[in-house]
Amino acid sequence: MKPFTTHTxxxxxxxxxxxxxxxxxxxxxxxxxxxxxxxxNAFFDWRYTSSGEPHPEFELNHPRFDGRSILVTRxxxxxxxxxxxxxxxxxxxxxxxxxSHWKEAGGKRLQAFADIFRTNATKNGLLVIELSxxxxxxxxxxxxxxxxxxxxxxxxxxxxxxxxxxxxVCEFHIEPGAKQQLLKGLDDIDQTLLYExxxxxxxxxxxxxxx
Amino acid sequence: MGKTLFEKIWSKHLVRELPDGSSLLYIDRHLVHEVTSxxxxxxxxxAGRKIRAPELAFATMxxxxxxxxxxxxxxxxxxxxxxxxxxRNCEDFGVNLFGLGHDHQGIVHVIGPELxxxxxxxTIVCGDSHxxxxxxxxxxxxxxxxxxxxxxxxxxxxxxxxxxxxxxEFTGRLAPHVFSKDMVLxxxxxxxxxxxxxxxxEYCGEAVRSLSMEARMSICNMSIxxxxxxxxxxxxxTTLDYITRQERxxxxxxxxxxxxxxxxxxxxxxxxxxxxxxxxxxAGSIVPQVTWGTNPGMVMDIDQPVPAPDSAAGYSRTDVExxxxxxGLEPGKKLTDVDVDVVFIGSCTNSRIEDLRRAxxxxxxxxKADHVQLLVVPGSHQVxxxxxxxxxxxxxxxxxxxxxxxxxxxxxxxNPDQLRPQQRCASTSNRNFEGRQGRGGRTHLVSPEMAAAxxxxxxxxxxxxxxxxx
Numbered sequence: 001m002k003p004f005t006t007h008t009x010x011x012x013x014x015x016x017x018x019x020x021x022x023x024x025x026x027x028x029x030x031x032x033x034x035x036x037x038x039x040x041n042a043f044f045d046w047r048y049t050s051s052g053e054p055h056p057e058f059e060l061n062h063p064r065f066d067g068r069s070i071l072v073t074r075x076x077x078x079x080x081x082x083x084x085x086x087x088x089x090x091x092x093x094x095x096x097x098x099x100s101h102w103k104e105a106g107g108k109r110l111q112a113f114a115d116i117f118r119t120n121a122t123k124n125g126l127l128v129i130e131l132s133x134x135x136x137x138x139x140x141x142x143x144x145x146x147x148x149x150x151x152x153x154x155x156x157x158x159x160x161x162x163x164x165x166x167x168x169v170c171e172f173h174i175e176p177g178a179k180q181q182l183l184k185g186l187d188d189i190d191q192t193l194l195y196e197x198x199x200x201x202x203x204x205x206x207x208x209x210x211x
Numbered sequence: 212m213g214k215t216l217f218e219k220i221w222s223k224h225l226v227r228e229l230p231d232g233s234s235l236l237y238i239d240r241h242l243v244h245e246v247t248s249x250x251x252x253x254x255x256x257x258a259g260r261k262i263r264a265p266e267l268a269f270a271t272m273x274x275x276x277x278x279x280x281x282x283x284x285x286x287x288x289x290x291x292x293x294x295x296x297x298x299r300n301c302e303d304f305g306v307n308l309f310g311l312g313h314d315h316q317g318i319v320h321v322i323g324p325e326l327x328x329x330x331x332x333x334t335i336v337c338g339d340s341h342x343x344x345x346x347x348x349x350x351x352x353x354x355x356x357x358x359x360x361x362x363x364x365x366x367x368x369x370x371x372x373x374x375x376x377x378x379x380e381f382t383g384r385l386a387p388h389v390f391s392k393d394m395v396l397x398x399x400x401x402x403x404x405x406x407x408x409x410x411x412x413e414y415c416g417e418a419v420r421s422l423s424m425e426a427r428m429s430i431c432n433m434s435i436x437x438x439x440x441x442x443x444x445x446x447x448x449t450t451l452d453y454i455t456r457q458e459r460x461x462x463x464x465x466x467x468x469x470x471x472x473x474x475x476x477x478x479x480x481x482x483x484x485x486x487x488x489x490x491x492x493x494a495g496s497i498v499p500q501v502t503w504g505t506n507p508g509m510v511m512d513i514d515q516p517v518p519a520p521d522s523a524a525g526y527s528r529t530d531v532e533x534x535x536x537x538x539g540l541e542p543g544k545k546l547t548d549v550d551v552d553v554v555f556i557g558s559c560t561n562s563r564i565e566d567l568r569r570a571x572x573x574x575x576x577x578x579k580a581d582h583v584q585l586l587v588v589p590g591s592h593q594v595x596x597x598x599x600x601x602x603x604x605x606x607x608x609x610x611x612x613x614x615x616x617x618x619x620x621x622x623x624x625x626n627p628d629q630l631r632p633q634q635r636c637a638s639t640s641n642r643n644f645e646g647r648q649g650r651g652g653r654t655h656l657v658s659p660e661m662a663a664a665x666x667x668x669x670x671x672x673x674x675x676x677x678x679x680x681x
Contacts, residue, residue, distance in 0.1 A: 017530055018404055018506050022644045027625045031275055031289040033249035033296045045646045050632070076405035079438060079506075080644060081623075082340040083247065084356035103405070105525065108488070110405040115374075115440055116340060120356035175372060177231035188358070189260070192366045195227060195235060199263075199368055202226045208239055208333060209463055209471035 001125050003185030007096045008152040009069030011162065012060055013143045017103075019073060020080035021117065025089040038085055039092030064147045069096045072139050075103040075110055077128075078117025087120040097153050099129045099160070101136035122178045123188060127153065129160060129172045142168065155183055213481025215376050216445050217411045220351045220478070224334050226368055236371050239333040241363050242319045243270035243306065245297040246625070247338030251361035252300040263367045265305040269328050270297060272311045273318045275625040278588050278615035283312055290626070304364075317591025317617040320344040320432065320559040324424070325593055327454060327462025331446035331475040336363060341559045341641065342441075343434040347427035348454075349446035349478050351411070354435060374440045375487035377410035381418035383495035388674045390569070391426035392561060392639070392658040394418065395433040396500035397492060400510040403525045407439030410488065413480060414444050418494030424453040425565035432560045433641050436507040445479035499674050501546055502643045502656040504534035509643070510656070513673045517544045537645055538653050539633065546655070546671040553636040554585045554666035555648070556659055557615075558622035561639035562590030564597050566659045570639075571603045573663035573674075574610040580669030585612040586628065588620040610666070624649045637665035 029041045046058045054061045060068075071090070077100045078086060090098070098121070100112035112130040113121075121128045131139075142164045143149050153160045155174075162168040181188060214222075226235040248270070255262070262268065275290040276282060285291040294311060301308035309315040315322055320341055323329040329345045335352035336342060338360040345352035359369055381394055399406070412434050419427070427444050434442025451472060454462050463471045502510045503517045508525065511518070519542035520531040535542065540549070556562070556570050567589065579585045587607045589595040595617055598604055604614045621628040622640035630636055630652025639662050643654035655671070664672045 015529065016533070017527065018508075020506065020642075020644045022623075022642065022647050026646055026650070027623050030246050030625060031287070031293050033253070033293055035250045035253070045650055050650070076408070076438065079404055080340065080435075080642060082338060082354040082356055084250075084338075084358060087356075105403065105406075108406075110403065111408040111438070114405070114438060115408055116354055116356060120358065123356065123358035175232070177229070177233045177370070177372075180231060188370065189258075189362050189365050192235065192362065192368060192370060195229075196366075198227045198235070199237070199366060202237055203367075206237065208330075209467060210474055211477060 001185045001187065004096070004125050004127055004155055004182040006152065006154050007069065008150060009096065010065065010067050011070045011072055011139070011143055011149045011151050012065035012068035013140055014059055014071060014073040015140065017074040018076045018079055021078055021083050021086035022080055024078070024086040025083065030083060030085055035088060036092065038089035039094070042089040042093040069094050070099065070151050071095050072099045072136060072143065074136070075101055075112050077113050079114040082116045084120045086117065087124045087126055091124055091126050095126065097127045097129060099131060099136065099139070101131050101133040103133055122181055125182060125185065127155060127182060131170050131172060135170050138168065155179065213484040215480040215484040215486060216349060216413055216443055216478055217351060217376050220332055220334065221373065229370065233370050233372055235368050236334060238336055238363050238367055238369060239267065240328055240335040241268040242323055242335065242337035242342065243268055243360070244274055244319050244337070244339060245272050245293045246274045247357050248300065248360055249293060249296045250357050251364060252304065254361045255304070255364060260365050262304045262306065262364045267367065268306045268364065269323070270301050270306050271309040271316055271319050271322055272297060274619045274623065276311050276618045277626050278618045278620045278628060282616050314592055317593065318559045318562065318619055321563060321590030321594065324348065324428065325459070325591060327459025330454065330462060331450060332478055336369065340435045341432050343439070344428050344432040344559055346431040346434065346441050346443040347424060348450055349443060349475065351441055351443065353441040374411045375409055377407055377412050377439065378486040378489040379412050379414050380416040380489070380491045381414065381494040382416050382491060383418055383493050384421065385418055385494050385497065388660055388678065389497050389499060390658040390660065391422055391429045393497050393500045394494060395430045396502070396507065396510045396656065397497050399433065399437045399507045400500070401492065402437055402490065404436060404506050404508040405438045407434065407437040410439050412439045412442040413486070414442060416494070419444060420447065423565055424449060425563040428563065429560050433507065436641055446475045499658065499661050501661065501671060503538065503540060503546065504531070505537055505643060505645050507641065507643060507656060509534055513546065513671065517542055517546070519543070547673060548670070550635065550670045551583060551637045551665050552634040553630060554583055554662050555621040555636055555638040555640060556662050557586065557588030557590065557620050558640035559590065559619070560641045561659050562588060562594065564594050566639065567594065567598050567603050570659040570663040571606045573660050574612070574667065575606050577610055577667045579611040579666040583666050583669055585610070585666045586615060586621060587612045588615040589617050591617045621648050623647060637662045637671060
């Protein structure tokens with residue numbers, strides 16, 4: 001896996017909550033036995049009209065987002081199906097970073113990203129960043145005001161800077177394991193095999209039907 | 212302090228804690244299907260790796276297989292390649308396969324329990340989000356991505372962050388014609404599709420205890436639709452009866468069963484165990500549910516009107532407007548005034564024998580409305596045979612239904628069973644996402660009885676009053 005250290009790119013916005021993985025990559029593209037070829041089909045039903053033309057009303061088709069590599073969207077992104085094809089499609093469509101926000105609801109915090117999607121993203125070098133709803137609202141405003149707005153992400157510092165009229169700096173949290181995997185581009189199977197002796201010892205002592 | 216069911220299984224399967232704070236967890240059963248596994252097997256070949264414990268992996272073909280009489284000849288060349296790839300991969304790597312045409316082929320979450328692969332206390336994973344189904348047995352079962360499928364094949368473990376626990380208690384008893392599907396839809400409507408994220412549900416309470424295993428599976432199945440990592444129900448006599456009442460080839464027997472039974476009795480959460488979150492729902496007050504929008508949290512009581520854009524709790528005005536436009540619905544409308552074009556009875560949520568019996572109880576002696584296409588798709592070949600032994604197939608075909616072979620079918624339309632644009636479907640499946648059952652298709656999630664009644668009436672009905680009126 002390619003390491004992720006820093007990234008600077010154009011920011012695009014998708015103003016929807018609960019974007020599910022069926023919307024990110026529809027079923028008909030899941031028949032492939034390959035890992036590649038998904039990029040042009042990301043957000044297929046929203047992106048193209050039924051006759052196959054780019055849909056004029058889909059936000060990400062707007063020319064001002066040409067060359068974008070950072071997606072800013074709303075809470076619970078990547079919910080639903082576990083299909084890793086959704087992450088492959090986003091990466092192959094040029095995204096390196098997805099920013100979303102958590103949501104406060106009845107004193108509880110709803111996640112910015114669905115659990116399986118987040119894991120799949122990390123394993124493919126796609127950085128997911130959780131910010132507050134206020135921060136994401138401010139980013140939406142910035143993107144509206146500055147066509148071609150760029151952001152610079154520094155994973156080691158856990159910081160993303162949006163370059164509007166004045167820089168807007170957002171700090172983010174990431175699990176230490178995910179951070180190291182991304183920074184070093186580690187193969188997670190190789191990492192686990194470092195503990196193979198532990199697995200073997202476990203298997204020898206393990207009894208699935210006993211205490 | 213006592214431990215929860217989840218904590219007991221977690222600590223038993225903990226190979227070791229890792230320096231970064233995550234956990235290396237041992238996996239007992241790995242279920243595999245054709246869609247999310249080919250890239251994982253390709254990864255094994257590229258890296259020259261072997262499967263650590265092929266005897267713990269079980270594969271079937273369900274997602275893109277046709278469900279018609281001529282299903283063995285898959286016409287779509289890309290689907291056929293994927294099915295053949297699984298066959299080849301299972302042969303090359305020594306994985307158990309219940310392929311197309313096998314007596315035990317079926318939806319992966321239906322055949323696991325049928326075959327005794329799914330058992331209490333185990334960790335079970337599959338490259339499929341509805342793996343949460345198996346939690347109904349008191350197992351820790353969750354969906355994973357293809358990279359994790361490859362990781363399990365090679366190491367028989369997964370690296371996991373420990374989820375938090377969430378107790379969902381259903382008190383009281385369900386009213387007539389209200390089912391476990393309505394319970395879980397009510398839950399998702401209450402907490403939203405992200406309400407359980409980062410958590411493992413444990414369902415408990417009188418209303419859960421009185422459910423059959425099939426009904427429990429429907430609840431655990433849809434845990435993921437509330438965003439939860441998994442959903443679990445403590446094993447009890449109902450669980451043991453399911454495991455032992457008929458031949459289940461992979462379940463323990465004799466002395467091993469006695470030993471397992473003693474262990475399973477230790478699994479339920481201790482009385483003083485604490486959960487990170489909890490919620491209580493009065494099961495007696497639940498009425499039949501139907502979704503009105505484009506995610507399973509956009510759900511309402513069948514006797515309520517479609518909400519207005521500013522009155523749907525938890526959703527922005529834009530999201531509701533978008534959903535209503537897609538669904539072709541107006542605020543204030545009653546779904547009991549809305550026609551359906553297609554009725555789909557099937558999927559890993561509601562395709563087990565009990566679901567088919569419920570649907571048949573409504574369809575018996577009745578006919579579907581002329582304009583409705585009615586599909587009944589059993590969850591496994593064994594369910595199909597059982598239904599035929601009970602004469603249910605005769606009831607379905609007499610009612611004008613298409614009686615199909617086992618598969619995921621129109622739940623996600625990877626095979627030829629799809630909605631056309633703007634077709635409206637009453638579906639017993641689990642997801643009403645845009646385009647899920649076919650591009651432009653409009654899905655309303657309901658219980659099997661509600662779906663069957665909609666097929667007869669040609670529109671949504673409130674099953675409770677509709678049956679009284681006859």
